[in-house]
Amino acid sequence: MLPTPFTNVGELDPGPYSRLVGKARDAGCRGVVCLGVMGEAPRLSDNERAAILKEVVAQSGDDLSVTVGISSPSHWLAAKRADEAGQAGADAVMVAPPPMAKPNESVLFDYYRTIHEATTLPLVVQDYPTESGVHMTPEFISRLNSELTRARYLKLEDPPTPPKVTRILALTGDDMSIFGGLGGSFLFEELARGATGTMTGFAYPEVLVDIYRRMLAGDREGARSVFNKWIPLIRYENQPGIGLSVRKHIMMRRGLLDSAYIRLPGPSIDQPTEMELDELLESMDLSV
Numbered sequence: 001m002l003p004t005p006f007t008n009v010g011e012l013d014p015g016p017y018s019r020l021v022g023k024a025r026d027a028g029c030r031g032v033v034c035l036g037v038m039g040e041a042p043r044l045s046d047n048e049r050a051a052i053l054k055e056v057v058a059q060s061g062d063d064l065s066v067t068v069g070i071s072s073p074s075h076w077l078a079a080k081r082a083d084e085a086g087q088a089g090a091d092a093v094m095v096a097p098p099p100m101a102k103p104n105e106s107v108l109f110d111y112y113r114t115i116h117e118a119t120t121l122p123l124v125v126q127d128y129p130t131e132s133g134v135h136m137t138p139e140f141i142s143r144l145n146s147e148l149t150r151a152r153y154l155k156l157e158d159p160p161t162p163p164k165v166t167r168i169l170a171l172t173g174d175d176m177s178i179f180g181g182l183g184g185s186f187l188f189e190e191l192a193r194g195a196t197g198t199m200t201g202f203a204y205p206e207v208l209v210d211i212y213r214r215m216l217a218g219d220r221e222g223a224r225s226v227f228n229k230w231i232p233l234i235r236y237e238n239q240p241g242i243g244l245s246v247r248k249h250i251m252m253r254r255g256l257l258d259s260a261y262i263r264l265p266g267p268s269i270d271q272p273t274e275m276e277l278d279e280l281l282e283s284m285d286l287s288v
Contacts, residue, residue, distance in 0.1 A: 001032075001033045001036055001038045001039070001181075001199055001200055001201035002017070002020050002021070002024075002032050002033060002034045002036075002038070002039060002056065002201070003020070003038055003039060003040075003201060003244065003247065003248055003251065003257070004034075004035075004039045004040050004041075004044065004052065005017065005020070005257050005258070005259070006259055006261040006262075006263065007258075007259055007261065008259045008261055009261075010261055010263055012044075012048050012051065012052070013258065013259070014051060014052070014055045015258070016256060016257050016258060017052075017055045017056060017059050018059055019255065019256045019257075020032075020251075020256050020257075021056065021059035021060055021064065022059070023205065023254075023256055024064060024205060025063065025064060026206075027205040027206035027209050028206065028209040028213070029064065029205055029209060030064070030065060030197070031060075031064050031065030031066060031067060031091070032056060032060060032064055032065075032066060032067070033066075033067040033068075033069065033094060033199055034052055034053065034056045034066065034067075034068055034069065035049060035052060035053065035068050035069040035070070036069035036094060036126075037069070037096075037128065037131055038201040038244060038247070039052070039069065040244075040262065040263055040266065041069050041071070043263040043266070049081075050084070050088075053068060053084075053085065053088045053090065054088060057088055057089040057090065065091040065092065066089070066090045066091050066092075067090065067091065067092040067093065067094050067124055067199075068081075068085040068088075068090045068092070068093050068094065069093075069094045069095075069096075069126075070082050070085060070093045070094065070095055070115070071094070071095050071096040071097075071098070071126065071132075072098065073098045073099055074098070075098075075110070075111050075114040075115075076114075078095060078098070078111070078114070078115050079114050079115050079117070079118035079119075080118070081093075082095075082115050082118045082119040082121065083118050083119055085119070085121065086119050086120065086121050090121060091121065091122075092121050092122040092123070092124055092153070093115070093119060093121050093122075093123060093124065094123075094124040094126050094155060094199075095112065095115055095123060095124070095125060095126060096126035096127075096128055096131065096132045096134075097111065097132045097134035097136065098111055098132075098134075099132065099133055099134075100133075100134065103133075103134050103135075105140055108134065108136075108140070109140075109143070109144070109147075112125070112144055112148060112151065113147075113148060116148045116150060116151065120150070121150070122150045122151075122152050122153060123148065123150050123151045123152070123153070124153040124154070124155055124179075124199075125141060125144055125151055125153065125154050125155070126154075126155045126157070127141065127154060127155065127156050127157060127158045127164075128155070128157040128158065128181070129158050130157070130240075131157075135158070136158070138164060138167040138168045138170075138171055139171065141154060141168055141171075141172075141176075142168065142171035142172050142176075145172045145175055145176045146172075146175070151176075152175070152176060152177060153176065153177050153178075153179065153196075154168065154176055154177070154178045154179065155179050155180075155181055155199050156168075156178050156179065156180055156181065156190075156195075157180075157181040157182050159182065159186070160186075161180055161182070161186045161189075161190055162186055162189040162190055162192075162193050165178055165180075165190055165193040165194060165195050166193050166194070169193070169194050177196035177197075178190070178194070178195045178196055179195065179196055179197050179198055179199040180195055180197075180198040180199070180200065181198065181199055181200045182200065182238060183200050183201070183202050183234055183237050183238035183243065183247075184198055184200050184202045184207075184208050184211075184234050184238075185234055185235070185238050187208060187211055187212075187227060188211065188215075188223060188224055188227040191211070191212065191215045191223070192215070192220070197212055198212070201244075201247055202234060202237065202247075203233075203237065203247050203250035203251050203254065203256075204230070204233070207226065207230050210226055211223045211226050211227050214226065230284075232280060232283075232284065233280060233281075233284060233286070236276075236277070236280055237250065241267050242267050242268070242269050242273065244262060244266065245260065245262055245266070245267060245268045245269045246269055246273070246277060248260035248261075248262065249269065249274065249277060250277070250281070253281070
């Protein structure tokens with residue numbers, strides 16, 4: 001999950017995308033995701049969205065898939081963004097439910113159907129009720145998967161995620177691939193329950209790849225050992241509200257970003273939090 005790089009005064013700065021995508025490639029990631037929640041998509045203009053998508057597709061080349069967040073309060077706008085993503089060379093689109101004063105499954109299903117009809121790209125259904133305010137049941141997600149042929153993927157961020165992985169796979173079988181999120185907080189348990197992988201912006205993607213590869217190879221205890229080693233940073237980075245700011249500060253320390261700027265009203269970490277982060281990174285021999 002790619003953050004959106006800004007300058008210290010809040011202007012879009014496409015330059016770091018070469019480093020961010022390059023790190024994903026070097027880490028062994030299968031693809032990248034742009035214009036999601038971590039990318040501060042609601043705070044971007046249409047021109048900025050287009051510039052970001054063009055740059056990410058160019059940097060990803062033929063070896064990394066590109067998934068584009070197209071979530072919108074409007075059926076029409078989400079469908080338009082899906083079409084634009086396809087024309088720009090994206091490989092899939094990711095869609096969270098729209099905010100609704102009175103959520104109901106009929107309107108929600110129509111939202112996803114409208115997008116499905118507007119593009120030939122696969123759909124990644126994003127289940128993130130903390131952000132969207134909409135809770136989707138396993139039964140509803142299964143209906144999307146069965147009635148919309150390209151709703152093949154789920155980004156699951158509705159904790160507790162491991163039990164929901166089990167419930168959804170019991171309904172969909174191999175027809176839906178589930179990716180975790182939430183900074184990798186439950187990656188080990190999600191993979192053990194049958195998840196396909198993870199879509200998240202943890203500042204050390206190579207760690208998540210290592211855990212995934214160990215599980216794929218049947219080295220469950222090796223995967224658990226790596227996961228447990230990194231839990232302190234995964235936990236600290238995944239703090240509600242300031243998690244993105246923590247993540248951007250780590251990425252800046254790693255040389256992947258030039259600025260940790262977040263557009264208001266997004267919160268940035270204070271000086272004591274920076275000091276805590278420095279201490280944590282030093283304790284894990286990660287200080288730069």
